Amino acid sequence: MIGGFFSLELPMRTEYHSQALRLNSARYTLEYLLRARNYKKIYLPAYICDSVLQPVKRLAIDYSFYRINEHFAPIFERVPEDDACFLYVNYFGMNSDNVRNICHNLRHVIIDNTQAFFDRPQSGVDTLYSPRKFFGVPDGGYLYTDAEERLELERDPSYYRCDALLKQIDLDNTSAEPLFEQNEAYLDTCGMHVMSGVTQRLLMSIDYEQVRAIRNENFRFLHQHIGTYNQLRADFGSVNGPMCYPFLIEHGEHLKDLLLEHHIYANDYWQEVPSRAPLSSFDYRLAENLVALPIDQRYNEADMRYIAQTVRSFLG
Numbered sequence: 001m002i003g004g005f006f007s008l009e010l011p012m013r014t015e016y017h018s019q020a021l022r023l024n025s026a027r028y029t030l031e032y033l034l035r036a037r038n039y040k041k042i043y044l045p046a047y048i049c050d051s052v053l054q055p056v057k058r059l060a061i062d063y064s065f066y067r068i069n070e071h072f073a074p075i076f077e078r079v080p081e082d083d084a085c086f087l088y089v090n091y092f093g094m095n096s097d098n099v100r101n102i103c104h105n106l107r108h109v110i111i112d113n114t115q116a117f118f119d120r121p122q123s124g125v126d127t128l129y130s131p132r133k134f135f136g137v138p139d140g141g142y143l144y145t146d147a148e149e150r151l152e153l154e155r156d157p158s159y160y161r162c163d164a165l166l167k168q169i170d171l172d173n174t175s176a177e178p179l180f181e182q183n184e185a186y187l188d189t190c191g192m193h194v195m196s197g198v199t200q201r202l203l204m205s206i207d208y209e210q211v212r213a214i215r216n217e218n219f220r221f222l223h224q225h226i227g228t229y230n231q232l233r234a235d236f237g238s239v240n241g242p243m244c245y246p247f248l249i250e251h252g253e254h255l256k257d258l259l260l261e262h263h264i265y266a267n268d269y270w271q272e273v274p275s276r277a278p279l280s281s282f283d284y285r286l287a288e289n290l291v292a293l294p295i296d297q298r299y300n301e302a303d304m305r306y307i308a309q310t311v312r313s314f315l316g
Contacts (some may be wrong), residue, residue, distance in 0.1 A: 002270045010205040014119070017129060018143035024156045025187045026130035030087075031055030033110060035125050036147040036191035037139050042110075045074065048089060048282040050272045052112075054188065070233050073098050077268050078213035090116040092292075093242040094234050111237035118212055120242035128167040131203055134211070134296070135241060136165050138183060140199040156193035161186065190245035196221060211297045212241035218304050219245050229315055232290075244292040247311070252289030255314050259291070262310045267292045 025031050031288035034042070034055060039063040044052065054064050066074045072095045080086045085108040090099050093116035103109050103122045113119050114130035121127035121144040129142040138158040158179075222245040223236050231248040244267070249255060256266050271288035293307055 007102075010201060013204055013206065013208075015182075015200070015203050016206075016208045017142040020129070020144050022065065022200060023141045023143060023153070024139045024158075024193040024195055024199075026128050026141040027051050027054055027187075028126040028192040029141040029281065030110070030112075031059065032143060032151060033085075033128070033145060034059055034061060036145065036149040037085065037108075039083060039085045039108070041081060041290075043076065043080060043084065043086045045087070045089055045283070046277045046281075047091075047270070047273050047286055049270045050189070054088075065276055065279055067277065071098070071118050072234065074102065075090075080106065084108060085110055087112055089114070090119060090223060092234075092244060092246045093117070093119060093240060094236075094246070096238075096240075097235070102276050115243045116240070117243070119207075121315065122207075130198075134241075135206060135260060137167075137199045137202050138162050138165065138196070139187060140195050140203065151192075152194060153194045156190060156196055158196035158198050162198060168249065203249075212302075213242045214297040214299075215239075215295055218301075221301060221304040222293060222308060224297060224316075225305075226311050229311075245295045247291045247293050248286070248289055249315075250289065250292065254290045255311065258314050259293075259310060260309075262306075264294070264307055266294065266308060 021029070021032070023032060030052065039061060041064070042056055042062055046065040046067050053063070067272055069075055072091050074088060075132055076086070085297070086100065086106050087110040088102050089112040090096065095257055096119060099111055099119075099122065103125050111122065111123055111125055111127040112131055113121070117129055117131065117134045117281070124146060126147070127144045131140045131142065138161040139156070161183050166174045167179060168176035214255055216239050219239050219242050223230070226247065227236060229249060232246055234246070259266055269290060269292055270287060274284050277283035277287070293311075295304070
């Protein structure tokens with residue numbers, strides 16, 4: 001149709017993961033793999049979100065948890081069975097070396113890059129991504145796989161679920177929060193679909209190199225100013241558009257409270273983990289005390305300085 005009503009004025013660029021399969025959520029990319037590969041069991045890290053269990057339980061697949069060490073490497077000394085797979089999370093987008101080692105040493109591997117949007121997949125390795133953790137879109141998940149079976153899926157329209165994003169612009173985060181929660185609840189139960197046209201078009205409008213550069217710069221600023229207090233043993237020198245600045249400190253839960261008092265929100269990763277990890281484990285310590293400081297493309301050096309000052313005030 002030529003003419004008619006005007007639409008949103010969005011720049012036309014190329015999706016970062018233009019060669020991937022497009023689904024409506026990262027949890028459904030995992031379900032897609034479990035169906036296409038016909039796996040009967042999955043090994044999962046204890047330090048993971050419960051939403052990952054949704055497709056596993058829906059398909060009645062057996063699962064076991066493994067732990068990670070202080071370098072985020074899996075504590076796992078067996079070979080997955082022929083009908084089993086091993087899922088590893090590229091935590092905070094800072095564990096590319098672990099990803100390469102796991103892909104080299106284990107078979108039937110699934111790499112969860114939901115926290116590492118800008119890390120390209122290893123050749124021939126099933127890899128999944130969550131654009132919603134990095135950008136303002138109502139749904140979406142990317143999947144790289146060479147599985148021969150291709151599932152026939154319908155597209156799930158999402159125009160009527162963009163009200164949270166629009167209300168956030170027009171009013172504020174607090175006003176839009178109930179709508180975001182409604183959208184999360186919808187994605188829990190809507191089932192597996194092809195990514196919506198709205199989401200794909202939004203993802204085609206993003207300047208990915210600018211986003212990556214801002215995230216890297218903000219990450220490095222925080223590490224320069226508070227990194228000496230960070231108890232994580234991770235590679236902070238090589239970042240690639242990371243999801244957040246992971247800051248591990250004693251009494252991290254109290255720091256999160258102080259940050260919130262100063263209008264700085266740090267996500268929890270993840271409240272359900274202590275129920276399946278020993279009190280003395282690294283997994284438990286992360287769930288209790290890791291503070292995920294925001295460093296994304298919405299913020300600049302002044303914002304990072306404010307975060308650093310607030311953290312330093314907590315440290316005394």
